[in-house]
Amino acid sequence: MRYITPRKAAMGLGAAGPSTGTQHHWTMTVTSVALVVLTPAFLLVIGRAIGLPREGVLVYFSQPYPAIVTALFLIVGMYHFVKGTRIMIDDYLDHTERKVAIIFSEMFGWAVIAAAVYALARMALSAVIV
Amino acid sequence: MGDIPRGNRPLSPHLQVYRLPISAVTSIMNRATGHAMVAGILLLVWWLVAAVAGDRAFATADWVLRSWFGFLVLAGSLWSLWFHFLAGIRHFFYDAGHMLEIDAGQKTSWAIIWGSVIMTVLTLILFFFA
Numbered sequence: 404m405r406y407i408t409p410r411k412a413a414m415g416l417g418a419a420g421p422s423t424g425t426q427h428h429w430t431m432t433v434t435s436v437a438l439v440v441l442t443p444a445f446l447l448v449i450g451r452a453i454g455l456p457r458e459g460v461l462v463y464f465s466q467p468y469p470a471i472v473t474a475l476f477l478i479v480g481m482y483h484f485v486k487g488t489r490i491m492i493d494d495y496l497d498h499t500e501r502k503v504a505i506i507f508s509e510m511f512g513w514a515v516i517a518a519a520v521y522a523l524a525r526m527a528l529s530a531v532i533v
Numbered sequence: 534m535g536d537i538p539r540g541n542r543p544l545s546p547h548l549q550v551y552r553l554p555i556s557a558v559t560s561i562m563n564r565a566t567g568h569a570m571v572a573g574i575l576l577l578v579w580w581l582v583a584a585v586a587g588d589r590a591f592a593t594a595d596w597v598l599r600s601w602f603g604f605l606v607l608a609g610s611l612w613s614l615w616f617h618f619l620a621g622i623r624h625f626f627y628d629a630g631h632m633l634e635i636d637a638g639q640k641t642s643w644a645i646i647w648g649s650v651i652m653t654v655l656t657l658i659l660f661f662f663a
Contacts, residue, residue, distance in 0.1 A: 432628065435621050442618055446611075449577065450660040453598065457591045460584045477578065487567050515571075515578055522581040
């Protein structure tokens with residue numbers, strides 16, 4: 404027999420309580436505003452890069468502006484993606500499936516960020532060393 | 534209750550026959566585009582990592598990126614990006630308590646649909662001819 408009442412079991416589980424719903428919404432708002440600026444900047448940068456030979460790509464992303472804009476767009480963008488995917492996961496999945504999906508989404512997002520930062524850092528730093 | 538004729542009564546709306554309002558369609562599309570554009574991000578990050586990995590890796594990634602398949606993924610992601618961009622800006626107004634009337638929701642929905650197509654075409658023109 405369960406002594407805990409359904410009301411007691413539900414207490415504190417709402418998005419606005421000691422949970423992280425408010426923080427989540429604010430994170431989405433901040434990253435959205437950042438991406439309004441970063442998206443056009445990134446498109447102009449990447450539009451000039453696609454079509455270059457390999458040497459051209461390496462030299463292009465060794466410049467500060469293309470490297471920083473691309474890094475910021477991909478980091479903030481994938482962070483926004485991870486947080487946004489969480490909304491869909493919470494809508495459609497429960498229990499173990501939900502936990503697995505959240506963990507997979509976080510790991511995927513940070514793996515893409517790591518790969519992008521690694522590539523950009525190699526290109527940006529190699530030019531200084533050489 | 535068995536003698537009440539039920540055969541000719543109209544049925545209540547059901548998802549399979551219910552025509553979604555345009556604001557519901559753009560709301561669903563906002564979620565879908567946010568997730569779909571990651572295909573283009575993945576392709577570009579692979580291309581960036583390949584550029585620092587070596588000549589053969591870059592040749593493969595660059596060939597895929599500039600093939601008809603790569604164009605399809607990137608152009609689709611570009612349209613998704615602009616759709617999500619415009620729908621995200623509408624959310625700033627929603628959060629501030631504006632444009633919440635049915636009429637405003639329909640107008641902004643069409644603005645997002647046509648705006649995303651126009652911005653995609655303009656971006657592609659810029660990429661290929663500027």
